[in-house]
Amino acid sequence: MTKFAIKSLFAASVFALVASASAFAADTYKLDAGHTSVTFQYTHFGFSHPTGKFMNAVGSVTLDDATPANSSVEVSFDINGINTGVAALDTHLKSADFFDAAKFPTATFKSTKVVQTSATTADVTGDLTIHGVTKPVTLKVTLNKKDVHPMMKKVDAGFTATGTINRSDFGMGNYVPAVSDQVDLYIEAEAIAQ
Amino acid sequence: MFRFATVCLAFGLMTTPAFAADTLTFEPDHTSVVFQYPHFGMSHPSGKIMGATGTLVLDKDDPANSTVDITLDMKTLTTALPDFDTLLKSEKYFDIAQFPTATFKSTNVELTGENTANITGDLTIHGITQNAVLAVTFNKKAFNPALFKTGYGFSATAHLSRKAFGLGNLEPIVGDDIDLIIDAEVY
Numbered sequence: 001m002t003k004f005a006i007k008s009l010f011a012a013s014v015f016a017l018v019a020s021a022s023a024f025a026a027d028t029y030k031l032d033a034g035h036t037s038v039t040f041q042y043t044h045f046g047f048s049h050p051t052g053k054f055m056n057a058v059g060s061v062t063l064d065d066a067t068p069a070n071s072s073v074e075v076s077f078d079i080n081g082i083n084t085g086v087a088a089l090d091t092h093l094k095s096a097d098f099f100d101a102a103k104f105p106t107a108t109f110k111s112t113k114v115v116q117t118s119a120t121t122a123d124v125t126g127d128l129t130i131h132g133v134t135k136p137v138t139l140k141v142t143l144n145k146k147d148v149h150p151m152m153k154k155v156d157a158g159f160t161a162t163g164t165i166n167r168s169d170f171g172m173g174n175y176v177p178a179v180s181d182q183v184d185l186y187i188e189a190e191a192i193a194q
Numbered sequence: 195m196f197r198f199a200t201v202c203l204a205f206g207l208m209t210t211p212a213f214a215a216d217t218l219t220f221e222p223d224h225t226s227v228v229f230q231y232p233h234f235g236m237s238h239p240s241g242k243i244m245g246a247t248g249t250l251v252l253d254k255d256d257p258a259n260s261t262v263d264i265t266l267d268m269k270t271l272t273t274a275l276p277d278f279d280t281l282l283k284s285e286k287y288f289d290i291a292q293f294p295t296a297t298f299k300s301t302n303v304e305l306t307g308e309n310t311a312n313i314t315g316d317l318t319i320h321g322i323t324q325n326a327v328l329a330v331t332f333n334k335k336a337f338n339p340a341l342f343k344t345g346y347g348f349s350a351t352a353h354l355s356r357k358a359f360g361l362g363n364l365e366p367i368v369g370d371d372i373d374l375i376i377d378a379e380v381y
Contacts, residue, residue, distance in 0.1 A: 048224050156234075
């Protein structure tokens, strides 16, 4: 953040981009697939907390500096990319027992509401569609940094987001409660200004 | 865990009453080390290493006498980005052709609470050994019906400097401070 008295990170990006004399208050950023991941974590018999990860998410973030509540995000990712580190588990999770990737190969998140909670944080509510089921989820999002990417020479915005779902809400409740219904989501994202 | 284990012994629930120490083996499909680092301050990518072999020798009379000896298979390293995995496994970073395993051998266990302990030990990665401290939490001891065995589950965290292990490429754009998030099950 700059040394000026700025009320919100969205206003800061207006200052940063004013030289481009853009008439638009909203800036669109495209997700950098190689630096965007969705990690899920659950509890196994109460013993440990295994994780799995999806990479190569595609989508965009639109930041509206004048009216932050008008910002939005739209993301989709390929279920077939699931990676838990245990090949047999990846296969099992993609099967009809869980994600049924053959029928539902893509998961999506489309924001419906953004409430800014501090200069660098916002609660982003949206429709999460997994396994063909759509439910509202609220993610707590933090803007880690917004700066010119040293290699791409474009503004890069980096985010961390967390959320929680109950997998049974999405029709994936097998083995509850031995394997927890609650699944924590950890999202890391970088988006490049267009 | 340590108090619970003592209670178990007192109630004679152990089937091998002659032994105060139980040797438990790490279950490789439910033991993992996740490493996480800052990428240019923007985001926090992570990778995971599995393939654990080794033991936890649990001394129920004196839990601080317990020892851990674990080896991880560096071939299992995965970030879910195959090209990046290839780079990390190459001689530019982990050089797994020369150093196919990472190990941790405990030297001290300090109980810090009813279910927590700091475990100090020798951590060897990339052929270099450094002192490391794991902040460990005991999650549960129970019968696992899928394995038909009684086991223990733990979580732990640690921090390390990758430079200290000769893995300092691209520092400081990619941060030096690595977070380790460990989950383990032993039976």
